Amino acid sequence: MSIELRHVSKRxxxxxxxxxxxxxxxDGELVALLGPSGGGKTTVLRMxxxxxxxxxxxxxxxxxxxxxxxxxKRNIGFVFQSYALxxxxxxxxxVAFGLKIRxxxxxxxxxxxxxxxxxxxxxxxxxxxxxxxSGGQRQRVAIARALAxxxxxxxxDEPFGAVDAKIRQELREWLVRLHRELxxxxxxxxxxxxxxxxxxxxxxxxxRGRLEQxxxxxxxxxxxxxxxxxxxxxxxxxLELTVRGGAxxxxxxxxxxxxxxxxxxxxxxxxxxAVQISSNLQEHPHSAVIRHVYFLGVQLRLELExxxxxxxxxxxxxxxxxxxxxxxxxxxxxQIREYRVLSTGxxxxxxxxxxVHSAANFAEGI
Numbered sequence: 150m151s152i153e154l155r156h157v158s159k160r161x162x163x164x165x166x167x168x169x170x171x172x173x174x175x176d177g178e179l180v181a182l183l184g185p186s187g188g189g190k191t192t193v194l195r196m197x198x199x200x201x202x203x204x205x206x207x208x209x210x211x212x213x214x215x216x217x218x219x220x221x222k223r224n225i226g227f228v229f230q231s232y233a234l235x236x237x238x239x240x241x242x243x244v245a246f247g248l249k250i251r252x253x254x255x256x257x258x259x260x261x262x263x264x265x266x267x268x269x270x271x272x273x274x275x276x277x278x279x280x281x282x283s284g285g286q287r288q289r290v291a292i293a294r295a296l297a298x299x300x301x302x303x304x305x306d307e308p309f310g311a312v313d314a315k316i317r318q319e320l321r322e323w324l325v326r327l328h329r330e331l332x333x334x335x336x337x338x339x340x341x342x343x344x345x346x347x348x349x350x351x352x353x354x355x356x357r358g359r360l361e362q363x364x365x366x367x368x369x370x371x372x373x374x375x376x377x378x379x380x381x382x383x384x385x386x387x388l389e390l391t392v393r394g395g396a397x398x399x400x401x402x403x404x405x406x407x408x409x410x411x412x413x414x415x416x417x418x419x420x421x422x423a424v425q426i427s428s429n430l431q432e433h434p435h436s437a438v439i440r441h442v443y444f445l446g447v448q449l450r451l452e453l454e455x456x457x458x459x460x461x462x463x464x465x466x467x468x469x470x471x472x473x474x475x476x477x478x479x480x481x482x483x484q485i486r487e488y489r490v491l492s493t494g495x496x497x498x499x500x501x502x503x504x505v506h507s508a509a510n511f512a513e514g515i
Contacts, residue, residue, distance in 0.1 A: 151334040152302060158205045166192045168358040170193060181351070183340070202217070228288075230307035283316070288309065300333070305336070308339075321347055356381075361378050362375075386421065387491065388402070388416070400455065400457035421462045426481045426483045436455070463483070
């Protein structure tokens with residue numbers, strides 16, 4: 150393994166920033182640390198870099214315990230969100246900085262910097278100062294500087310947070326291509342779910358200093374371990390139902406009780422794609438009106454309102470929306486094709502063992 154954390158915790162006085170985190174990152178992986186502000190992800194990154202020392206637990210880099218190893222001896226490249234470029238140094242000198250500190254021979258340093266400037270699409274910009282570059286170019290200079298000494302691990306803290314949406318998308322795609330070419334073990338921190346899903350091989354999700362789930366983008370989206378992950382990754386409709394007459398009910402919606410006692414509550418969650426709609430009012434068992442339409446390019450996000458005032462979110466591709474002749478204010482029929490049990494009032498069902506049920510299993514209940 151390239152990086153391993155074994156029961157690592159970090160406290161700042163009485164505040165627990167990271168609590169008993171264990172994870173491994175294999176050689177060549179591109180891993181995202183994802184979570185809300187204050188979740189612990191940046192503290193984990195800083196401990197790996199050597200900028201913070203764990204309060205307890207062990208941190209290993211390539212099998213060597215490095216808790217007490219200083220930053221400069223870890224062979225780790227670190228890129229800050231603010232770029233942290235030297236304003237009075239040229240692009241060439243910024244990229245060459247780590248090589249100069251290591252007393253790299255001039256010819257070797259020139260060849261390495263030229264190689265990186267070409268690889269990063271910065272040819273001909275070596276003499277420019279940082280303020281003469283675009284935000285995307287400055288970020289690429291910062292990453293090139295971190296990679297110049299050939300680190301074993303590259304750490305990126307909110308790498309694209311300081312650029313606009315268009316440049317951020319271009320940098321994401323560029324980072325994926327760069328990683329495929331260089332195959333450097335890379336860990337990056339982000340609070341952007343889409344960014345983590347799009348770029349990484351695996352996602353490590355944090356909340357309040359605790360590790361909530363590790364998995365591929367598909368795993369954490371389709372098989373979230375708990376309600377926090379389900380809500381944080383993508384959009385989730387959540388309904389709180391009450392069991393009456395042997396079924397879990399909320400207004401006009403009805404689901405199986407899942408063994409919950411009469412009068413107790415059952416919470417379920419389902420993704421927007423699980424809500425199937427039709428302009429044919431007889432096709433599905435429930436009715437609603439499209440109250441809002443949000444254009445997202447090839448997809449549209451819709452808000453449905455049922456006769457009782459319940460709001461549900463769904464998505465539909467633009468071509469299908471147009472084919473059905475739908476528009477804001479249209480009446481539709483709908484069904485919920487699948488859902489996940491989140492918790493029960495009496496049994497406190499663990500989200501880790503919640504099951505997903507297809508519409509075929511409870512068609513009469515919806």
